[in-house]
Amino acid sequence: MMKLKKDNYHTTKPRGVLFTNALGFISYPFLCFLMLVSTHCTDFVEIDPPKNTLISETVFEDVSTVESALASMYFKIREQGMISGKLGLSALMGIYTDELDYYGSNTNYLQLYNHKLSASNSLLSDWWSHAYNLIYASNAIIKGLENSKTISVEDQAPLKGQALFVRAYMHSLLVNLYGEIPYITTTDYLQNNKVSRLPVTQVYTHSIADLTQAVSLLNVTDVTGIRVVPYQAVAKALLARLYLYTENWKMAEATAGELISAYKLEPNVKNVFLKNSKETLWQLKPNGVTDRNTYEANQFVIRFIPGQSYALSKALLDTFEPNDLRLLNWTGSTTSSNGLTTLHYAHKYKAIFSETASLEYSIIFRLAEQYLIRAEARAHLGAVSGAQEDLNSIRNRAGLGNTTATLTNDLLAAILQERHTELFTEQGHRWFDIKRMGVASLVLSPLKPNWQPTDVLLPIPETEIETNPNLKPQNLGYE
Template sequence: MVFLGCSDFVEVDPPKNTLISETVFKDPVTVESAFAHIYHSMREKGLVSGNAGLTTLMGIYSDELDYYGFDADFLQFYHHNIVADNTSITGWWSHAYNLIYSANNIIEGVAGSDVLRLEDRNKFHGQALFVRAYVHSLLVSLYGDIPYVTTTDYLVNNSVSRVPEAKVYENIIADLEESVDLLEGIEDISDERVLPDQWTVKALLARMYLYTEQWEAAEVISTQLLGAFALEPDLNEVFLKGSSETIWQLKPGENLRNTQEANQLIIQFIPGQTYALTDSLMESFEIGDQRSVHWTASISDTDNTVTLQFAHKYKALFNETESLEYSILFRLGEQHLIRAEARVYLGNLAEAQQDLNVIRNRAGLANTTANTVNDLLESILHERRVELFAEQGHRWFDLKRTGSATAVLGPVKSNWKATDILFPIPEIELESNPNLLPQNQGY
């Protein structure tokens, strides 16, 4: 068995230039430095984390967060009048494909190395396949048909065409299944869950099986994860860096110490707030739901004329003297809800209830009373809303994949259009590569 335990993996300073030299792939330490650059980039900018990540922007795009800021591009998200040259939309696309390029660079470099041990080649190849699949999974959910890029050849990449959404998911799943095989027996023993291993890959694989309605496969993979991890019983400890249910998380940089999420979402002063939880989200918590107690908080202005609720899953700000929390990308709570939904579609209603009840009971709620297919599916979607709120855009992705975005957002977003289900392909990308045409409808 090969173990991932190198403490320097996420602490190596990010390379100042793109790692393209063949010498990179003659030493495991330099390959680990290349991965450190990827994870540093994920947590500091782009759609995964950073100041314009999925948590905040998809929160205001859906019905999770109200926006009080003045950024013109963010206001387009909030008011559903996005245009094709929105800098966040363009930045997400560019940053995502830069990450994919980096992953492909590692795949090609490791394959061509005659120096690295087989165990290291498998580990690095499997991790790079995961990164490639993960980033593509976010892009396809946002933009629909997209290029699935598997090479660093600039002549090929400069003229790529968009692939149908179904084919993109097929490619994602193929990459993940190969990654699982390559990472077999490789586990992160750092106790920090900051290095993606086979369990991280399986967490994304279960999500992709859910999104593509492969119910049996989703149940199998989520069951494996539920057997390997333990749900954190204390709601106050779910988002601490040592939480037992964390599958994969991003470690903050040296100068941040804690998460972008806490720094953005915690309201310290009114006026001065940027985001607040919507009334509709707060009203969706059942009476007695301890998540509304432990995962949200409120603040009033000095005159007590305005009171706002904010997400308080992450509680440590940047100015803490040590890192108490890391940004969690995959955790076990989601897997219970994936398996519950898969089991409903497989006709195993009693077992679906059991999974739903595990999450409800931890929140201090009684067992679900839903006992029909439709009622259970509705209850699971509701449970996903209150369990996964303000986490990586889950709410938006659920509304999109279940076909309920128009019904839910139409009444609360005055500019909502059915075509808002997809974002525009960035205008600058269409101009530089006509093979990406046609533009998504509505833009």
């Protein structure tokens, strides 16, 4: 069993930097917020978008208009940026790590796959800008609700809670990718143009504070029936994750435990990624017109060879134990017409766009992660039997026997392996895990010839640095 060893490389030097045009519309903030409000939300949560041009006061005169603004945010999360199934972390941090091989020719993607990243990579700039667009929109909603004279405090609460959750979630992803970042809580573009990057610990502190407040405001249960709008459990799921990332083991154990007590695992691995799966906490609904199912299935399922963009790596396939039901049910394979090449692909989502029925939604948070969070927290707290019990809940569902790990280091290594086989190609979990556990070099240096220890952070987008000299110095390892 692999023993966990820390990388020697750490980023500890504080950097004073400035946030500027990362929003992409800093000079025209409210205009672009209105564009966010008024586009592409009807099919997502079945709320009609505003019909007329809006001004800041009328956006917040009634609940339905704010709900429409939030619906547009979720639409943009699904369609663009880091969380999207077509441009996001699931595929692109999969090729950055040991999960996926890349067969395409996109220069930006090849830089990620080959660990030759440039600060001019437009994909990284798009992630940065899209995240701060959503953060700005969240802040606009929070401010508008607080200033509203017509929406009651009771009606404001779940709407503000959703905006706080999105703000915390986007910051939590940014800090994991780029390191020190600004934490933006205002719509004042003059103030935003002067804000500095904060130490990672402060970013987490702000995210956890936002999520704690969100929990107190959000609906206790899912009111949509299809879990496409954040409610208390969604904010708690992210809280548990951030407590784990910040090594607050007691709070990670307790918060994950609340969710485990309140919700159930889907007992059959075949059903985990269906839209009515019991263990889903939050998912993004396809629009039901041109894409009735998920981007994940549409890009991961290999229909023809050649023609594939991604395939599961040998390193990932070799991680599965014999008789693991996840290997049987969550992966597929395609063989070329000449019979010479067989490639394996992620098959968690099975229904591609051409399917006539909507069978799957893109799952962002699910209960299995909470079992693994609590297992890891318990291992660090010395609660070996409790950690084993949580780990075995995931293993047994996959048709595997109980873990044999008893020592803390062996147990942590077993949990890391289980996270790999359970959460592969889901929202960059593999990257965040090997990075936070300090084993990125140990895992990737044998597989990635260009790997450097400084690759634990992505470069700050060059366009931001050019606009903003206070963003200097660039993250180590990038020109």
